[in-house]
Amino acid sequence: MSNLGQIFGSNVFNDAVMRERLPKATYKALKKTIEEGRPLDPAVADVVASAMKDWALELGATHFTHWFQPMTGITAEKHDAFISPTADGKAIMEFSGKELIKGEPDASSFPSGGLRATFEARGYTAWDCTSPAFLKDDSLCIPTAFCSYTGEALDKKTPLLRSMEALSKQALRVLKALGNTTTNKVITTVGPEQEYFIIDKKLYDQRKDLIFTGRTLFGAKPPKGQELEDHYFGSIKERISAYMKELDEELWKLGISAKTKHNEVAPAQHELAPIFSTTNIATDHNQLTMDTMKKVALRHDLVCLLHEKPFAGINGSGKHNNWSMGTDDGMNLLEPGHTPHENEQFLVFLSSVIKAVDEYADLLRVSAANPGNDHRLGANEAPPAIISIFLGEQLQDILEQIENGGATRSKTGGHMEIGVTTLPSLPKDATDRNRTSPFAFTGNKFEFRMCPSSASIAGPNFVLNTIVAEVLSEVADRLEKAKDVNSEVKAILAEYVTKHKRVVFNGNGYSDEWVAEAEKRGLPNIKTTVESIKALISEKNIAVMEKHGVLSKVELESRYEISLENYIKTINIEALTMIEIAKRQILPAVIKFATNLAASINTIKATGLAVDLTVQTELLTEVSSLAAALKKNIAVLEDAVEKASNAHGDTYKQAELFRFDVFEKMGTLRDVADTLETLVDKDVWPMPTYGDLLFNI
Ligand code: ADP
Ligand code: MG
Missing domain, CATH: 3.30.590.10 (Glutamine synthetase/guanido kinase, catalytic domain)
Structure with a gap:
């Protein structure tokens, strides 16, 4: 590793970099906005953008992106190359103050909780100069707030700044x-x-x-x-x-x-x-x-x-x-x-x-x-x-x-x-x-x-x-x-x-x-x-x-919807995943194990020897009845998911169905499967166990 003092902040357009690269007046004006919350002068943005671009290009960047935090809870980015074609077939590297200050990602697919219909897709990102721009991979990332055409917050940063x-x-x-x-x-x-x-x-x-x-x-x-x-x-x-x-x-x-x-x-x-x-x-x-x-x-x-x-x-x-x-x-x-x-x-x-x-x-x-x-x-x-x-x-x-x-x-x-x-x-x-x-x-x-x-x-x-x-x-x-x-x-x-x-x-x-x-x-x-x-x-x-x-009230109502929808979707995905695993991985493995057991019983019986087969038969009986319970609980969960998924209208009631019906039934299905895991031969169990996952490193 190189010197910690040297690498710290080396990918950040931070105060030291700004002081070094911006004209004094621009630096001062920007600091006033950052520290005292004064409105930003557009002329300042042009100068800052140009300095940012030079700095980023020197460090090997090819793109810039407005980096924002929509209501998905994770971050979003859309990368644009700095290039701007010239008449002679070449390109120059450009990045204007306008591009720094404002972006317009097509935002129709981010959660808006009814704030914006998909046909009204406009969303804007606005530069948050109080959080420094940084370099990630080949892109200059500009922290931004994200809002709708009508100015409502569609992200996590806007209410935080407010x-x-x-x-x-x-x-x-x-x-x-x-x-x-x-x-x-x-x-x-x-x-x-x-x-x-x-x-x-x-x-x-x-x-x-x-x-x-x-x-x-x-x-x-x-x-x-x-x-x-x-x-x-x-x-x-x-x-x-x-x-x-x-x-x-x-x-x-x-x-x-x-x-x-x-x-x-x-x-x-x-x-x-x-x-x-x-x-x-x-x-x-x-x-x-x-x-x-x-x-x-x-x-x-x-x-x-x-x-x-x-x-x-x-x-x-x-x-x-x-x-x-x-x-x-x-x-x-x-x-x-x-x-x-x-x-x-x-x-x-x-x-x-x-x-x-x-x-x-x-x-x-x-x-x-x-x-x-x-x-x-x-x-x-x-x-x-x-x-x-x-x-x-x-x-x-x-x-x-x-x-x-x-x-x-x-x-x-x-x-x-x-x-x-x-x-x-x-x-x-x-x-x-x-x-x-x-x-x-x-x-x-x-x-x-x-x-x-x-x-x-x-x-x-x-x-x-x-x-x-x-x-x-x-x-x-x-x-x-x-x-x-x-x-x-x-x-x-x-x-x-x-x-x-x-x-x-x-x-x-x-x-x-x-x-x-x-x-x-x-x-x-x-x-x-x-x-x-x-x-x-x-x-x-x-x-x-x-x-x-x-x-605002409207923004809160949208967050209410988004949170409920997120809950519903999360539990729905979990339930469907459980059903898929139980049906296509666990049940087949259990059947295979049971079939092997049955075959082993038959093989032993065929020898004609008076062998005690109680272990095999008891295990076969237990596993088979648990397999039946597994199958039954899969069906029960499938029904619950279907019922909850079709309960449109009131999002709150639908979320309640997912919590108090679907989620509960997931627990029952899991219990049966987990018991089976303790009985079935590890070699046929279709996935790594907790022991494998937690103690393998
Ligand atoms: P512990 O595990 O004992 O709670 P840590 O040292 O893991 O303590 O974490 C404490 C965190 O609190 C650190 O991130 C530290 O920087 C932060 N912290 C200390 N002083 C302040 C402060 N004035 N405001 C906000 N966070 C603080
Ligand atoms: Mg702590």
Whole structure:
């Protein structure tokens, strides 16, 4: 590997490159747009485009593409060569400001949730200059937002950018009201920890379920799972290590600060975390990270699985979304300092987050919902489906003091004595960690731990930004009007803490007692994706999204439709894949096995010897009756799929059919097949088993 300092960001049109290649005035104008949100001058775009093109051509690029994030949840790109033919039969390389700023992909095939009929195919991409352009393969990629002819957002980036502006605006009002005169902008920061599985490509290729759905739809529990906890933070195998090394290098070239890598809890599971950055860039980078993870794996004859639950019976994958608010003059608004009880500003922001999470728990829940995550949330490996906040001992204590009339002291951690004189005495954090909380305060940020591993983090973040902006706007309204800001702050803190402490829970989120306790407290427990989607169109949620200009009612209705359709399609594909595998692979294998058994019984009988044949006959009887059950359950599932597929009209009702009928029946079919797997000769079983997939590298 070459020098890390040299390769980091080498494929990015970043600040250093811009400073070097742009005329001073252009650079300054562009920076004003990036940093202060000033509108972009079209003349500037021409100059930037030309510099970008020269830079990209020097690095071997031939094409450019507007890179965007439609509602499929993955990224989209359409490549155009830089060439422009000349009269003498040659070509010159061109790239104008117009091409940089605006693109017009024929967008008819992207999900729009009814926002746009297919005959009205126009969609536009608009340059997001706050996220740097980069080079991928032979193309200059320009991060863009994607919207319809009428200006409605058709992507993940647009609401995210809108929400960042909303939060900045409201947070600034609060800061000003508290007497801050130096801050000009508040930025939300995010560091997403990405979990993933790596398996051997040869085995992957033999599993239709992995190929079509990203998860195993069949598979008996292997003798060994994760019970020994020997994989977590374990020493990394050479083949995986070589993969991780190349992955890191590819990410560094893209300016992605891949920082931490380790083995995760489940066998074959790993994690990568970057250093946090601005939400917008973190979101783009996370999309690129997922893309690169998959691509680099193939180079090593490996496959990277990003599905939330590729394997039953062992942990699935999530994405911890570490989130905070920072200022342009370097403050972290969620930094409590050594004496948080005196840190009024911190307490205002903290209690605003608490109120926002309590009042809009349903929006946060839907932001972390997808079909894959339904296998995790509430399943004792991921946080429960109930949204609650972990604050830890120190802050909990301060909240109690606030409730009882005012905070006067902060508990400290002190020192930890390990009991060996040669080991250093370690300063102890004021608070322990909590693994079971969906929304945990971790020192100077919140960690939203519910997010699905395969999904964009745009959704969770625009929801967080918007709901916090809403509460901050209420705080600002009160502080701006207050005669005495200090006593108003005290009143706000006391009110927010008293009213919203129900969402704070520092105990074991995996326990049954918590489910009962949460119900008593009136906290929503939304168990499935389908049910969670309703939150997108509730009056209260439409109001908050519209008020802050993040999504309009029409846009939310379109997202409601898209989410339901996505659910329906996903389960439909899974069910059809199950049927195909069960019918054409498992059943024939079982019949073959049974036939072999029968033949063996006959052959032995033909010898005329008085041999005990009970093993063979019992096995044959058991396998044959399970085969009959398999056949029956295939038919039952086929019927359910047909019924659900034909239930047009109300998308919500159709999604319910897929969840509560089709999905349930898939489980029954799987149980029968998995039992058969434990009985049938491994040599005739038509696909690699869990043991093969998870312990082969
Ligand atoms: P852990 O696994 O202990 O939660 P990691 O180091 O794996 O911790 O991940 C923590 C993530 O939080 C990193 O991506 C880190 O950059 C990020 N982070 C740290 N400070 C902030 C902050 N102020 N805002 C957003 N993210 C942050
Ligand atoms: Mg974490």
